[in-house]
Amino acid sequence: MKVDYIGKISEENLPAIFVPYFLESVHAGFPSPASDYIESPIDLNKHLIKNGAATFLVRAQGQSMVGSGITDQAVLIVDRSIKPSHNSIVVATLDGEFVCKRLKLKPKMCLMPDNPDYPPIFINNGQELEIVGTVTAAINKF
Amino acid sequence: MTLALVDCESFYASCERVFRPDLKNKPIVVLSNNDGCVIAFSKEAKRMGISMGVPWFKVKKSYLKQKGQVFSSNFAFYGDMSARVMNILEGFVPKTEVYSIDEAFLDFDTLKQHYDLYDFGCHIRSLVKQWTGIPVRIGIAPNKTLSKIAINEIKRRNIPTSVLQLLDDKEIKNALKNTPVQKVWGVGRKLNDHLNSAGIYTALDLAKINPQNIRKKFSVVLERTVRELRGEKCLTVDDITSFKKQIIVSRSFGKKISNLKTLQPIVNNFAARAAEKLRNEKQKCSQVSVFIKTSSFNKNKVQHTGFRTIELFGPTDDTRDILSATKKGLLPIFKSGYTYAKAGVILNKFSSQKIKQYSLFEDFNNLKENSKFMKYIDCMNAYETQIYFASQNTKELSPMKQSMTSPKYTTSWYELPKVN
Numbered sequence: 001m002k003v004d005y006i007g008k009i010s011e012e013n014l015p016a017i018f019v020p021y022f023l024e025s026v027h028a029g030f031p032s033p034a035s036d037y038i039e040s041p042i043d044l045n046k047h048l049i050k051n052g053a054a055t056f057l058v059r060a061q062g063q064s065m066v067g068s069g070i071t072d073q074a075v076l077i078v079d080r081s082i083k084p085s086h087n088s089i090v091v092a093t094l095d096g097e098f099v100c101k102r103l104k105l106k107p108k109m110c111l112m113p114d115n116p117d118y119p120p121i122f123i124n125n126g127q128e129l130e131i132v133g134t135v136t137a138a139i140n141k142f
Numbered sequence: 143m144t145l146a147l148v149d150c151e152s153f154y155a156s157c158e159r160v161f162r163p164d165l166k167n168k169p170i171v172v173l174s175n176n177d178g179c180v181i182a183f184s185k186e187a188k189r190m191g192i193s194m195g196v197p198w199f200k201v202k203k204s205y206l207k208q209k210g211q212v213f214s215s216n217f218a219f220y221g222d223m224s225a226r227v228m229n230i231l232e233g234f235v236p237k238t239e240v241y242s243i244d245e246a247f248l249d250f251d252t253l254k255q256h257y258d259l260y261d262f263g264c265h266i267r268s269l270v271k272q273w274t275g276i277p278v279r280i281g282i283a284p285n286k287t288l289s290k291i292a293i294n295e296i297k298r299r300n301i302p303t304s305v306l307q308l309l310d311d312k313e314i315k316n317a318l319k320n321t322p323v324q325k326v327w328g329v330g331r332k333l334n335d336h337l338n339s340a341g342i343y344t345a346l347d348l349a350k351i352n353p354q355n356i357r358k359k360f361s362v363v364l365e366r367t368v369r370e371l372r373g374e375k376c377l378t379v380d381d382i383t384s385f386k387k388q389i390i391v392s393r394s395f396g397k398k399i400s401n402l403k404t405l406q407p408i409v410n411n412f413a414a415r416a417a418e419k420l421r422n423e424k425q426k427c428s429q430v431s432v433f434i435k436t437s438s439f440n441k442n443k444v445q446h447t448g449f450r451t452i453e454l455f456g457p458t459d460d461t462r463d464i465l466s467a468t469k470k471g472l473l474p475i476f477k478s479g480y481t482y483a484k485a486g487v488i489l490n491k492f493s494s495q496k497i498k499q500y501s502l503f504e505d506f507n508n509l510k511e512n513s514k515f516m517k518y519i520d521c522m523n524a525y526e527t528q529i530y531f532a533s534q535n536t537k538e539l540s541p542m543k544q545s546m547t548s549p550k551y552t553t554s555w556y557e558l559p560k561v562n
Contacts, residue, residue, distance in 0.1 A: 051273070052226075052229070053225075053226040053227075053229040053230050053233075053273060053274065054226070054230075054272075054273035054274065056551075056552060056559070057552075057555075057558050058558055058559045058560065058561045059558040059559070059560050059561070060560075060561055061560050061561065061562050062562055064562070075555075075558065076561070080272060080273050080274070080275070081269075081272070081273050091561055093163035096163050096164030096165075096166065097163065097164065097562065098161075098163060098559060098560065098561040098562065099561060099562050100561040100562070130163070132275075
C-alpha cells in the first residue's frame, strides 16, 4: 500500500477550502524566492458568498435550466438578501414546492425555464408565488 | 435606557418550515431526544390543543389523525439557523447578548437619537424573515424583565406586526395588569404559589410592593425583578458571554440498559463530550460527578438512582483524566438487576486554562505535551468525531430512538434541499 504524506495538522482551524496559490514558481534546492510572495489561499466562500447568514445551498433537479448552465444535480448558491429583478435566476415556492427558474417581470410576469422543451409558468389567480432568493452561482460537478 | 428582546416564533417548528414550503399554515410539532415529549409546536398545533412538554404517546393518535406534522429534533439544523439569526442581529446592533438558541437582547440605547425604535424593530423583523425565513417577535422596553412582558403581550394580543414598544408608563401599567404573575421572568411555579397565597396575582400586584420588603420576605433576585417591573434597569445587556460554571452532558436512552458492559462506554462518551466542551470554554475542572437513573415513568419496578462525585488531584482539561474519574464514579454506583434509562456526567469547580497549578509529582513538560495532544484530537474531531478513546462507544453518543428527523439542510452537502 502506498501512503502519501499530506501534511501536518495545523493547530489553528484549517480553512474550509484550501487552494495554495503562489505568484512565482518554486525552485527546489534553493531557498525559495517565492516565500515573500506567498499569498493567502483562495477561499471560494469569500468569492462566491457575500452574505453568509442569508445564503443557502440547494440542489437542482432536472433539465429545465440547462440553457443557463444549471445541469441536473448542480448545487446552487441562493442569496435570500438579494432582491431579484427582471431576468434574475430565482428560487421560488410555487404550490408548496421549490422551483428554480428565470424571473420575467415583463411583458407579463412569469417563471421562465431555460430549455425550449419546457413551457413558461404563468401565475394564475389563486396561485401563491413567493420568491425565496436570487441564485448567484451554480456548481456543476463533472 | 432602552433595549429590545428578539424572540424567534416557535423556533424549531419555524426552522422545519423554512425548507418545507408545503407546510405553510400546517400544524407542526417537534419532539425531544428519543421522541419523548413535545418541545416545540406551531400555533396551528397549539390550536389543536398541543401543549409544552406533553408526552408524545398521549397526543400522537389524535394529532396524526388531524393531519399534523411531526419531527424528531434536529439540533444540527436548528443550531445553524440560530447562528444565522444571531449573526444578522449582531450586524444591526453590535451590543447583542445571545440569551438562548432563539432569544437575544439588543442594546438600543445609542440608537434612540437616530431612529424611531418601533420602525427599526419592524425593519429588523422583516429583514430576518426575508434573509432566513424565520419569523421573530420584538419587544422594546426599558429593561429585560419588561421586554419579556412585551413579548408576552405580543402573543396575548396577537399583534400583527409582532413588534411592541412598551415605553410609556400607561402602556406598561396596562401590560402588567394583564400579565399573570407566573408569566413574569424568573417566577417559577413554586414562587407563583407563594405569591398567590400572599394575594399577588398579576405582575402589577407584584410591581406595587416595596422592593425592600420583597428582599426581606423573598430574595434579592425577586427584588431585582420588582425593581425592573417598576421601570428601573438592574440587568445590563451583556455582550461578553459569561463563563460557564458547570458542564453537564446527559441523555435519556432510547433503549434501556441493564448491563455495565453497554452502559460504561456510553457514559464515557458523555465524559469525552464534556471534556471537549470544557476545552472549548478554555476552562479546567477539578471535580467530576457521574449519575445513573432508572426510569421514573415505570412505577411498578423498583427504582435506583446513583450519584458519585470524584475530586481530581488538580485542575485538568485532559479527556484521559476525566475518563478515569468517570470510571471511579460509575463503578461503585452501578447495581446490576436494574434497567437504566438515563445517565450523565457533570464537570464542576472550574478554573481558567491560563492559570496553571503544578503538582509536586508531575513533570512540567509532560503537561505541555498533554495539552498539545488534546488540541490535536480536538482538531481532528472538529467537524465529526473520528478519534475515540478505547473505552468509548464508537457507534453512537447514546442509544437514541429518533425516527422522524428532517435532513441536515444547511450543514450536510448530501442533504441539501431540492429545487425543480
